[in-house]
């Protein structure tokens with residue numbers, strides 16, 4: 115089933131009435147309004163950008179290993195494609211909802227524009243706990259989801275990728291199911307695949323790598339030494355573990371990391387390579403030896419560190435705890451970890467927040483490299499990928515920094531200003547208004 119700009123995504127929130135808990139969509143809309151106030155953009159464009167173009171909702175039946183049948187709900191939100199095909203991940207998580215997918219798809223539109231990639235924004239997922247499924251069940255679920263979305267995706271239309279609860283294997287199954295239906299191998303329908311079937315070297319580490327690069331640049335900007343920089347990382351998955359390990363390699367002291375089981379803390383710095391990531395062994399963080407274990411993993415957000423990297427789920431920094439965040443800089447590895455109301459509290463307290471749409475954008479940037487490699491049937495080496503990523507991240511960092519300095523705005527507003535200017539210009543040049 116496909117719905118247009120669905121009722122559930124009508125404007126509910128406005129900047130003047132911040133309430134919590136905020137949905138991803140509410141946060142995204144408030145951030146948009148806040149940043150748009152700094153720009154001379156047609157208000158019609160801003161109003162349009164508060165809504166997705168389309169949200170596809172599909173039923174995904176799965177025959178479980180015990181022979182029973184369960185029907186899951188899947189979504190694909192397509193927010194805006196003025197700059198190119200919709201692009202963004204697929205999430206398998208019990209809290210996936212239409213509203214969450216729409217909010218996340220909006221962030222993808224801005225993220226691709228901040229990075230100046232020729233893509234728009236999409237996001238989707240299935241309401242399921244992947245930890246409760248066997249590998250065979252995950253494969254059947256993914257293949258059926260791909261079949262249900264087949265008409266709406268494609269290398270020139272909408273290109274999914276991994277997100278929470280999905281990985282390169284999920285993308286390989288998705289690509290295979292799509293290709294079988296189309297009658298030819300079409301690697302460019304998804305990114306984040308294993309390199310052996312058209313994936314890019316370095317894609318898996320890329321969002322964590324970009325978080326590390328942006329942390330390094332932010333530390334330098336605020337005159338903090340990378341050597342001995344104290345860092346806490348919430349979430350030890352694809353983003354968190356890769357960011358932690360790279361920063362560790364570059365001399366920072368990663369003093370705390372967490373997963374859903376809790377956090378571990380060592381003021382001397384943890385051996386991040388010895389701690390298994392979510393992909394290597396889920397829920398393994400608190401099984402490691404460390405001087406201190408924090409049973410309530412959210413305590414990691416209040417540790418006295420130079421840099422806090424929330425890299426798990428959304429809304430973890432809210433009005434409940436924003437006043438207790440003791441880091442000097444928050445670098446957002448997750449999408450939407452800070453609510454709109456918490457952002458204001460952190461700003462008042464001079465805690466610098468480097469936003470998700472810049473910090474974790476390495477994932478979609480290497481996805482773009484992968485898409486180019488697929489189209490051109492050419493493979494880049496890991497060195498080429500990492501060199502290009504470094505250069506794209508520095509270019510985006512400099513664009514955003516220029517707005518921070520020119521307008522005296524927050525890093526989030528500055529990133530939105532860069533993105534919105536590009537999107538508004540594209541809309542104006544294309545002349546999309548009837």
Ligand SMILES: NC(=O)C1=CN([C@@H]2O[C@H](COP(=O)(O)OP(=O)(O)OC[C@H]3O[C@@H](n4cnc5c(N)ncnc54)[C@H](OP(=O)(O)O)[C@@H]3O)[C@@H](O)[C@H]2O)C=CC1
Pocket residue numbers: 203276277278279280321348349350351352353354372373374375391392393395396397398411425426427428447448449450474475477478
């Ligand atoms: N993968 C990608 O390409 C990109 C992902 N992102 C964003 O980064 C975030 C993380 O994604 P990703 O790394 O891919 O996810 P993964 O599924 O690889 O890992 C998620 C990690 O977060 C932990 N976690 C989940 N909930 C909590 C919680 N409440 N407190 C502490 N830890 C928690 C999980 O722990 P456990 O092992 O116990 O389950 C796991 O370690 C998401 O917001 C995602 O949208 C952003 C850009 C790209």
Ligand SMILES: O=C(O)CCC(=O)C(=O)O
Pocket residue numbers: 201202203204225273274275276277305306449474475477478479481
């Ligand atoms: O690689 C991509 O296309 C998108 C990754 C993603 O979902 C994200 O950046 O949030």
